[in-house]
Amino acid sequence: MNFRTLPLRRNRPARAVVAAAAASVLTLGLAACSGDDSGESGTSASQTGTTGAAGGTETGDASDDQGTWPRSVDSVVVSNGKATKETEKVEIPAKPEKIVSTAVTLTGSLLAVDAPVVASGGANVGPTSDDKGFFTQWAGEADDRGVKALWQLEPDLQKVAAEDPDLILVSASGADTATAQYEELKKIGVPVVVLDYSDKTWGDITTSIGEITGHEAEAADAIQSYDDRVREVTEKIEKPEQPVNVVIPAQEGAVNFFTAESAQGEIVKDLGWDLDVPGDGVARTDGSYAGRTDVRQVTAENADKGLVGKTVLGINVDGKEPVIDKLKAVPNLAGTYAVSNDRVFELAPSAFRIDYFSAMDILDQIEDYFAK
Structure with missing residues (x-):
């Protein structure tokens, strides 16, 4: 046999977070890992952040804002149904309890920080997704949490409204974007936050979503869990032939x-x-x-x-x-x-x-x- 494949295990972020430890992780600051510096050796997800990134807060110490409401977050400006390069402030009056994700790409990060996502758009059914359009890496988690599948790349505003959300997330780009429906989504009467995941690491997005939803500690925990796993794997393997x-x-x-x-x-x-x-x-x-x-x-x-x-x-x-x-x-x-x-x-x-x-x-x- 000239190739190797192995079955996947399923990973969930740890939920038990000591508050002081989580706060210290955030206080240290999550250094931005943009396209300019992501090639540095040793760069890890916990070293990524959202310095001025759409969807994040502007505070220098995220732990100061944890649990503080209302809060203002950055959201990509949408004009004529298209995302722009500009951001604007969106106020979230209280910690969200019923989040609808119109973008399947963002839903995994919501689950990773234990945010209360109740429904999500899906992708087309295929090798990367299950029969609902949920990505296979977190579809089981979504099922366990009772997340409802709303559509497959065809946003339905009535289905969003029927969930009675208190926060709606939209992607600025990609096949799962709902920027064309942005103005109609706003008419539902709850905050709509538009995030651009195209130029950010998964750590950036995880941190931003943690800040938007009031789950900063859980976001830090998920990122730390990845970093810990990297160290564990490094110790347990023989380094393969390079490069x-x-x-x-x-x-x-x-x-x-x-x-x-x-x-x-x-x-x-x-x-x-x-x-x-x-x-x-x-x-x-x-x-x-x-x-x-x-x-x-x-x-x-x-x-x-x-x-x-x-x-x-x-x-x-x-x-x-x-x-x-x-x-x-x-x-x-x-x-x-x-x-x-x-x-x-x-x-x-x-x-x-x-x-x-x-x-x-x-x-x-x-x-x-x-x-x-």
């Missing part, structure tokens, strides 16, 4: 490589591994990849110049043909070190979209693959 590529096979033999500025790449860096990413002379810099910093695509003819990692983590995003078979189908990849030496390790489809739950799933798989 490492993190890839998704694309159409026509092309290969997409995650950079250190991607959520997937950050996990590799958190583990202290050497992430290899194709340079400008190999990767595409045209079309939709012009200026993109999280993913670099290499076409089939240059694939062997890009796949130079001695260990490859391949995300099986469609959940069908094994990654190794897709790579072997590219003629000039059969002789690369990782492919020819059984060094391709498959990650589940959930690794495509990172939140607390999928980050922990990846760490579980890595521990199983490289256990001492």
